[in-house]
Amino acid sequence: MRPLGIYVHIPFCVKKCNYCDFSSHAPRDPGEIERYFAGLAVPGDSEGTPEEEKHFVDTVFFGGGTPSFVEPQYIAGVLEKIRAAYPVTDDAEITIECNPESLTEEKLEAYRGMGVNRVSIGVQSLDDTVLRRMGRAHDAEKARAAVRLAVSAGFNTSCDLIFGAPEQSFESFSTGLDELLGMGIKHISFYSLQIEEGTPFYIDYRFGSLALPSWEENRRMYHYAVDAVKAAGFRHYEVSNAAVPGFECRHNLKYWTMQEYLGIGKAAHSFMGGRRFAGGQPDPDGSTDVNELKTDFIFTELRLTDGFDKNAYFSRFGSSFDKDFGGAAKSLAEGGFLALRGESVAFTPKGLDNTNKVMEKLINALED
Numbered sequence: 001m002r003p004l005g006i007y008v009h010i011p012f013c014v015k016k017c018n019y020c021d022f023s024s025h026a027p028r029d030p031g032e033i034e035r036y037f038a039g040l041a042v043p044g045d046s047e048g049t050p051e052e053e054k055h056f057v058d059t060v061f062f063g064g065g066t067p068s069f070v071e072p073q074y075i076a077g078v079l080e081k082i083r084a085a086y087p088v089t090d091d092a093e094i095t096i097e098c099n100p101e102s103l104t105e106e107k108l109e110a111y112r113g114m115g116v117n118r119v120s121i122g123v124q125s126l127d128d129t130v131l132r133r134m135g136r137a138h139d140a141e142k143a144r145a146a147v148r149l150a151v152s153a154g155f156n157t158s159c160d161l162i163f164g165a166p167e168q169s170f171e172s173f174s175t176g177l178d179e180l181l182g183m184g185i186k187h188i189s190f191y192s193l194q195i196e197e198g199t200p201f202y203i204d205y206r207f208g209s210l211a212l213p214s215w216e217e218n219r220r221m222y223h224y225a226v227d228a229v230k231a232a233g234f235r236h237y238e239v240s241n242a243a244v245p246g247f248e249c250r251h252n253l254k255y256w257t258m259q260e261y262l263g264i265g266k267a268a269h270s271f272m273g274g275r276r277f278a279g280g281q282p283d284p285d286g287s288t289d290v291n292e293l294k295t296d297f298i299f300t301e302l303r304l305t306d307g308f309d310k311n312a313y314f315s316r317f318g319s320s321f322d323k324d325f326g327g328a329a330k331s332l333a334e335g336g337f338l339a340l341r342g343e344s345v346a347f348t349p350k351g352l353d354n355t356n357k358v359m360e361k362l363i364n365a366l367e368d
């Protein structure tokens, strides 16, 4: 049997944040949440699947939107469907994304009862000015209270932080990060704010009314985060993620190492049997372009700070990394962006500051 991660997309939020282009919205009518969950199906392995190709589930991730916004009974219902479709291991990592305004002691109690063991809290900032500007539905005090609740209830707790946000100073970011690292959390994600088309921030940006920190300031925040998490005993294991050793997110590692996962719900994507697909089961006649998969491999595996092994690339694709990317990789190494040591390929610190540039160069090499 083969391990499988399941991602469940819950597209509801109390309100829309100013920077968000995820598939999420406030419920349009009182029955919408009920209907959404009633319509969620968990497709199991198909009838004729040989025993050795059947799956067991070892990670589940409820993401959004804001999964903590809906009543826990809906989460329990999905877990029941998952358990009916697949065996779930006793030590499965079951994560739920929560936002501070909707996380309560009662909900945590209910999550624990249904087997959820990991909570990922969208803190984003501990500065009320920054939170207000981002249009978050909570203030800093509410965020602190949510983190305290989850940690004291014994959950493996992760927090998300944003840097490079409008009106955010270096001190605002660094003091918030330091405070969170001292709160007993096991994992932290720190993302640079992206300005996405169609968002209120995009409009402000186009009109020149978004007071963003400079690129140098943005990098200063990132470098501070990398140093601060290490000083706190965390392992910086992915471009934007760090964990107390042993608490790396097993579900997200499946994305970053191209392991199989099934996405359930609106806007969820799957990768099974070497194919990417959206919703339901893969089309048996459909195929995924091999260059697309090679690009995905480079894109995801390079995000891990340990990088990847060229042999892993060869065993997945039957062609050598040097043949596909050798020239571009060599010139990126000469430019100080990539570290090539024996069979291993990884970003250097300079590469980590220029991930888009490096990826673009590698992808162009594949297309040439």
Ligand code: SF4
Pocket: 012, 013, 015, 016, 017, 020, 021, 022, 024, 064, 065, 066, 099, 122
């Ligand atoms: S809470 Fe998250 S998903 Fe919802 S609108 Fe804000 S950023 Fe988007």
